[in-house]
Amino acid sequence: MEKNVVMVVNPISGAIDKTEFINATKLFAKKVNCKLYIYKTSGKNDIANIKSLYDTYSPERIIIAGGDGTIKMVAEAIEKDNVILGVLPAGSSNGLAADLDLPETLEENLSVAFLNKYLEIDVIEINNEKSMHLSDLGLNAELIKNYEKSLIRGKWGYALQILTTIIDLEEPFKATITANNKTIECLARMIVIANAKKYGSGIIINPDGEMNDGKFELVILKNLDLIVLGKIITGNMPINSDDIEIISTDKATITTNSPVSFQMDGEYCGTKTRLDIKISPKRIKVAIP
Numbered sequence: 001m002e003k004n005v006v007m008v009v010n011p012i013s014g015a016i017d018k019t020e021f022i023n024a025t026k027l028f029a030k031k032v033n034c035k036l037y038i039y040k041t042s043g044k045n046d047i048a049n050i051k052s053l054y055d056t057y058s059p060e061r062i063i064i065a066g067g068d069g070t071i072k073m074v075a076e077a078i079e080k081d082n083v084i085l086g087v088l089p090a091g092s093s094n095g096l097a098a099d100l101d102l103p104e105t106l107e108e109n110l111s112v113a114f115l116n117k118y119l120e121i122d123v124i125e126i127n128n129e130k131s132m133h134l135s136d137l138g139l140n141a142e143l144i145k146n147y148e149k150s151l152i153r154g155k156w157g158y159a160l161q162i163l164t165t166i167i168d169l170e171e172p173f174k175a176t177i178t179a180n181n182k183t184i185e186c187l188a189r190m191i192v193i194a195n196a197k198k199y200g201s202g203i204i205i206n207p208d209g210e211m212n213d214g215k216f217e218l219v220i221l222k223n224l225d226l227i228v229l230g231k232i233i234t235g236n237m238p239i240n241s242d243d244i245e246i247i248s249t250d251k252a253t254i255t256t257n258s259p260v261s262f263q264m265d266g267e268y269c270g271t272k273t274r275l276d277i278k279i280s281p282k283r284i285k286v287a288i289p
């Protein structure tokens, strides 16, 4: 019997034309006897529209051609269920794909996305929104805000914004963190709420992060001078220094003394002074090699 598959395509992600993604997916779906319904995101009402497609067609899989932000939208649209998400990485940052060790080529990724192996990953709920990969308060969110405002998309736009953001660096913020029945206060440049290990750029920020262990980590970057930044970028996270503290937990609250920029899975979410965070274990099925 033919199975239903929904394909969610983000036409603008990564500044990549998606024609090849759509054509290759149509062919593959036919080959494996699936009926394909294609939805192109518009940036408006996408979550509600995907939910309605999901309710109408009860797809066995949802194939996603986009970046982490597009995967997040699909995750928001589906309830805990039997649907498997297949990812065709096509964003400017493909952090989840990097953490899942997805292959390089479209053909290989189609095989992964349509075939049977999958991982049930945890989802982090932050102020009742879902994050599958990495969210953070502070410097990186500031960077993403500047990037989203800029007219240059893709990797170059992102690189340009690193420079602008670091030049305009504000004072560190004061954070109060409650987790594992303890409360700590600290000054921080950035706090990462991590389900996984690395950013789409390949930079490892949470060396022990596992997406299916029922826990998340708070990676507190207290100092981010050029030396610490250099160590992180070159893959030598100084985890045993006073500059970094990592807390592993399943529930936490973070409050800050002033509004701090916040991003979830690469999407800028404004400034926040309070985050209520909890893990939702094994919440979503994602196809893996």
Ligand SMILES: Nc1ncnc2c1ncn2[C@@H]1O[C@H](COP(=O)(O)OP(=O)(O)OP(=O)(O)O)[C@@H](O)[C@H]1O
Pocket: 010, 011, 012, 013, 014, 015, 041, 042, 043, 044, 066, 067, 068, 069, 070, 071, 090, 091, 092, 093, 153, 154, 266, 267
């Ligand atoms: N047709 C569209 N026009 C404008 N924005 C869109 C459209 N479709 C989706 N979006 C927006 O794209 C974002 C998700 O992009 P995603 O993270 O998947 O890719 P990306 O390449 O990392 O993004 P970016 O475009 O920021 O480089 C969401 O904010 C969503 O609202």
